[in-house]
Amino acid sequence: MIPIDPQARANVHLIDHPLVQHKLTLMRKKEASTNNFRRLLNELSSLMAYEVTRDMATQDVHIETPLEPMEAKMIDGKKLVFVSILRAGNGILDGVLSVVPGARVGHIGLYRDPKTLQAVEYYFKMPKNMEERDVVVVDPMLATGNSAAAAVTRLKACRPKSIKFLCLLTCPEGINTMHKLHPDVHIYTAAIDRELNDHGYILPGLGDAGDRIFGTQ
Numbered sequence: 001m002i003p004i005d006p007q008a009r010a011n012v013h014l015i016d017h018p019l020v021q022h023k024l025t026l027m028r029k030k031e032a033s034t035n036n037f038r039r040l041l042n043e044l045s046s047l048m049a050y051e052v053t054r055d056m057a058t059q060d061v062h063i064e065t066p067l068e069p070m071e072a073k074m075i076d077g078k079k080l081v082f083v084s085i086l087r088a089g090n091g092i093l094d095g096v097l098s099v100v101p102g103a104r105v106g107h108i109g110l111y112r113d114p115k116t117l118q119a120v121e122y123y124f125k126m127p128k129n130m131e132e133r134d135v136v137v138v139d140p141m142l143a144t145g146n147s148a149a150a151a152v153t154r155l156k157a158c159r160p161k162s163i164k165f166l167c168l169l170t171c172p173e174g175i176n177t178m179h180k181l182h183p184d185v186h187i188y189t190a191a192i193d194r195e196l197n198d199h200g201y202i203l204p205g206l207g208d209a210g211d212r213i214f215g216t217q
């Protein structure tokens with residue numbers, strides 16, 4: 001078990017709402033069916049979307065209610081972008097889009113070259129005008145942090161206004177790696193688990209998120 005760098009920990013927003021924690025516990029159970037796992041992930045993602053968008057800028061607009069005119073708040077600026085790290089990140093999209101239906105969606109596909117151990121990009125598709133947009137990268141598991149950090153590095157080439165990282169679970173290794181390479185990126189998570197095993201899985205964790213979402217175990 002490695003310690004979390006205190007400066008890295010300061011970038012982590014732990015979403016400890018009882019509903020989030022309850023649903024996460026149900027998802028962790030090994031007997032959760034694919035159907036239930038997916039439904040819970042959907043519900044959890046929409047709850048977490050509230051937290052990750054809490055500081056979105058608003059502007060006052062002039063409207064008329066049936067009774068009188070007023071200045072009321074609306075979200076300011078270009079549409080937010082949710083960027084899914086393939087494939088497990090796709091499991092988070094429906095939930096976050098149910099809360100921010102106008103958001104745009106980008107996808108990043110990376111695999112680790114077994115010889116060089118470097119992240120290799122096989123897919124990258126983003127909306128236009130990224131330099132005017134805030135980005136939330138989504139992936140259920142922030143484990144070693146290597147592919148997440150590589151995805152953020154690649155995204156930064158598009159010069160978005162800001163980048164946040166939304167996951168269900170992380171661990172000290174993932175938090176430290178992200179902070180070392182991207183100290184500007186804040187992590188939103190429902191839990192910080194104990195450690196990684198020798199295969200890069202989070203313990204106690206919930207297993208392989210992609211397999212559990214898509215039923216490919």
Ligand code: URA
Nearest residue numbers: 143201202207208209
């Ligand atoms: N990816 C997963 O799906 N699960 C883990 O525990 C770690 C990485």
